Amino acid sequence: MGLAYNVYLNSSRIYGCKGCKTHLSNHEDIISRNFRGQHGKAFLFNTVVNIKEAEPVERNMTTGRHVVRDISCKQCKEIVGWKYDKAYEQPEKYKEGKFILEAELLVNVR
Amino acid sequence: MRIENSGVSSQGSAGNGTSSSVKSVETNGNGVASSVRNGSAKPDTGSNSSSFTMLAPPTPKPSYFGHDREEITRIAIQSLVDLGYHRAAAVLEEESEYTLESPEVSEFRTAVLKGQWSKAEELLFGLEINKDYDVNTLLFYMRQQKFLELLEAREVSKALQVLRTELTPLNQSVEKLHSLSSLMMCLDAEDLKSWAGWDGAAGLSRQHLLSELSSKWTPKIPLNVKQAQISKCLYHNTANSPSLYSDHKCDRNQFPLATVQVLKDHSDEVWFVQFSNDGTRLATSSKDNTVIIWDLEGFEPIHIFKEHLNHVTCVKWSPDDTRLLSCSTDTKAKLWDTRTGECIRTLAAHTDWVSSCAWAPDGLTFVTGSVDREMILWDLDGRDIHRWAGSRIYDLVITPDGQRLAAICTQQKLHVYNFVTREKEYELSLDCELTCISVSKDSRHLLINMSPGEQEAHLPDIETGEVVLLDIETAEVIRRFSGQKQRKYMIRNCFGGADENFVVSGSEDSNVYIWHKENGTLVETLPGHAGMVNCVAWNPANPHMFASAGDDHDVRMWAYDFPNDPPLPNMLRRR
Numbered sequence A: 001m002g003l004a005y006n007v008y009l010n011s012s013r014i015y016g017c018k019g020c021k022t023h024l025s026n027h028e029d030i031i032s033r034n035f036r037g038q039h040g041k042a043f044l045f046n047t048v049v050n051i052k053e054a055e056p057v058e059r060n061m062t063t064g065r066h067v068v069r070d071i072s073c074k075q076c077k078e079i080v081g082w083k084y085d086k087a088y089e090q091p092e093k094y095k096e097g098k099f100i101l102e103a104e105l106l107v108n109v110r
Numbered sequence B: 001m002r003i004e005n006s007g008v009s010s011q012g013s014a015g016n017g018t019s020s021s022v023k024s025v026e027t028n029g030n031g032v033a034s035s036v037r038n039g040s041a042k043p044d045t046g047s048n049s050s051s052f053t054m055l056a057p058p059t060p061k062p063s064y065f066g067h068d069r070e071e072i073t074r075i076a077i078q079s080l081v082d083l084g085y086h087r088a089a090a091v092l093e094e095e096s097e098y099t100l101e102s103p104e105v106s107e108f109r110t111a112v113l114k115g116q117w118s119k120a121e122e123l124l125f126g127l128e129i130n131k132d133y134d135v136n137t138l139l140f141y142m143r144q145q146k147f148l149e150l151l152e153a154r155e156v157s158k159a160l161q162v163l164r165t166e167l168t169p170l171n172q173s174v175e176k177l178h179s180l181s182s183l184m185m186c187l188d189a190e191d192l193k194s195w196a197g198w199d200g201a202a203g204l205s206r207q208h209l210l211s212e213l214s215s216k217w218t219p220k221i222p223l224n225v226k227q228a229q230i231s232k233c234l235y236h237n238t239a240n241s242p243s244l245y246s247d248h249k250c251d252r253n254q255f256p257l258a259t260v261q262v263l264k265d266h267s268d269e270v271w272f273v274q275f276s277n278d279g280t281r282l283a284t285s286s287k288d289n290t291v292i293i294w295d296l297e298g299f300e301p302i303h304i305f306k307e308h309l310n311h312v313t314c315v316k317w318s319p320d321d322t323r324l325l326s327c328s329t330d331t332k333a334k335l336w337d338t339r340t341g342e343c344i345r346t347l348a349a350h351t352d353w354v355s356s357c358a359w360a361p362d363g364l365t366f367v368t369g370s371v372d373r374e375m376i377l378w379d380l381d382g383r384d385i386h387r388w389a390g391s392r393i394y395d396l397v398i399t400p401d402g403q404r405l406a407a408i409c410t411q412q413k414l415h416v417y418n419f420v421t422r423e424k425e426y427e428l429s430l431d432c433e434l435t436c437i438s439v440s441k442d443s444r445h446l447l448i449n450m451s452p453g454e455q456e457a458h459l460p461d462i463e464t465g466e467v468v469l470l471d472i473e474t475a476e477v478i479r480r481f482s483g484q485k486q487r488k489y490m491i492r493n494c495f496g497g498a499d500e501n502f503v504v505s506g507s508e509d510s511n512v513y514i515w516h517k518e519n520g521t522l523v524e525t526l527p528g529h530a531g532m533v534n535c536v537a538w539n540p541a542n543p544h545m546f547a548s549a550g551d552d553h554d555v556r557m558w559a560y561d562f563p564n565d566p567p568l569p570n571m572l573r574r575r
C-alpha cells in the first residue's frame, strides 16, 4: 500500500522496538511502571505509535478480567505488548484505551 | 467640437446614469471620462470648468473586438517603445490620453531628453530596475552620452573630467573607455559624430539612449498578453509562443491522455519513476527491492539492479545520464553505472531509511536525505563532504542553477539552504504532512504535495490533499491545486508539459491528476491504475509523454492517441 514512513517522535527520551528501532512511545507518556508482562517488567503508556492491533480477546489477569488485544511493531511484526480495551473491575477502568509495552522488548532510540 | 449636455448623462449603460456630474463617471477606460482606473489617464486639460460640458461624441468609444480599449492601447504604446518608435509612442499617448509610465519614469524620460544629467542620475535610483542589470551599466550609458555631448560642445576639459571621474570608476569595459578617450582626438563636432556613429544632442541620440535604458525597467506587456493567452488554453503544451494575432488554443487530442504502454516487470508496488535527461530511458524503483532501467524505444528493461536489501524509495539520474543514484529502506544509497549496470559505490553513512537524493547540476556531488535526521553531501568517490543535521528528511531537491537545496521533513516543514555556502536561508511550517518536493527548471518555484494526514478516528475523514506552488525566493504560496487524494502515503508530483505548463500528481484513489499551472484548473483525472498512483514523471525531452507508477506493480506510459499516425516508437523519436 504505497510508501509510508513510520511515525517519528521528537521527545528527548524515546522508546523504540528492540528488534528494528522503530519508535513506539515517549518516556513522558508512561503512566505507571508497576506492571509485569511475559518477559518481566512492563510499563503502562498513554499512547504508542507504529503498532498494529490484533483482535480483542478476554483474558484473566492478576487484577481481574479484561478485554485486551496484542500489539505488534508495524515494521518487524514483533509482539511488543498489549492494549486494554475494557476492564470489568471498577478500580482497573483507568487502563482502558491504554497500552502496555514490555521493558525487555524496548530500547532507547533517538 | 463641444456640445452642451442637457444635464442627463449620456454615458448610456455606464451604470451611473443618475449622476448629473459627468466628470465623475467611471468607465472601463472607454475614453471620455476624466477619471480612468489606474489613474493613468492624463488629467482633463480642457479649459471647461462646467461639469455640464463634455467632449463629443457623447456615446462611449467602442471596445476593440471585445478587448478592453485601454489595455489594447497600452500594449500598442509599449510595443512602439520596445521597437524604438518613441515619437510614435508619444503621439499615441497624447492622442489616446493613456500613458504607459509612472510619474517617476515620465520625469526621468524628460530629464534625459532635456540632457539634465545630474537630475536624471538622481531619478534613476528611484526606478525599479530589472535585477538582471547592473545600475552601473545604465549609469555608463548615460555618462557616455554626457561625455559625447560635452565633446560636441567642445568642452574638452569637462569631457575629460567626466571620463576620469565618472566613467572610469564604473568598472565597465576597458575597451569602451579606450575608444571613448580616443574620441577626444576628434577635430570638431562633425568629426566626432562620424567617428562615434552618433548624431549629436540635437539628433536622435537621446532617444536612442532612452530606448537602451528603458528596456531595463519597463515590463514587457506583450509577454503578459501571451501569458494570459496561455493561461486560457487548457491543454497548452507547446514551447512556441502563441501568435498575438489569433486566439490561441491547443487541442485536447494532442495531450497525453492515453496509456500507450504498460511496463510490468516489477513484482511489487512501484514507488518511484524518473526519465533520463535525454528522454530515451526510464528508471523505476520498487518495493520489490529492485531498480529497473527501461529503454523507451522498445519498452524493454535494459538493466535490473538487485543489490538493495530492502525497498527502493527513490532514484535519480545524473545530469549526463551516465550514473543513477538509488535510495533504500536498507539505510544505504547506491551509485550505479547506467551503461554497464554495475554498482559503483554503496553509501553507508545513514542509520535509518534513506528517503531521497538529488544531484548537483555539475554532476560532481550529490545529496542524500534520511529520516535519521541527516542530509549528506557526497562526492563521486563516496567521500562525505558535508552534513546538514537536525531534521528527518522525506524529500529534497537541488535547484538547477545550483544555488539552493530545499528539503521537506517529518515535522511538516520546508527547509531552504544556500547550496553554495551551505547555510540555512529559511524554514517554513506548512501545517500539513508533506510528501514530495519538486523544483521548476528556472529554479524559481517549488511544488510540494500536502496531505491532511491521519485524523483521529471520531472525525470525518478528509482525504483531499493539495499541491502548492511556492516562490522559493519569497517563500510565498503562489497557487494551490487540490483534488488528489492522499492521507498517509508518499504521493509524488511533477511539473509537466512543454514550458512546464502543468502540475501533475499521483493519488491514493488510483487516478493521475493534471492541473493547468497558470490558472489552477484541474484539466484531467486519468484512471488506469488498479491501486494507488505513487509517482509521476514527465519526459523532459518529449512534452507529449509522461509516466506513472502504481501499487498495482505497473508503470504506465502516457502519450496521445492518434489512430492514423505512425506507431509510438517513431513518435518518441520526434522531438
Ligand SMILES: [Zn+2]
Binding pocket: A017, A018, A019, A020, A021, A022, A073, A074, A075, A076, A077, A078
Ligand atoms: Zn520492530
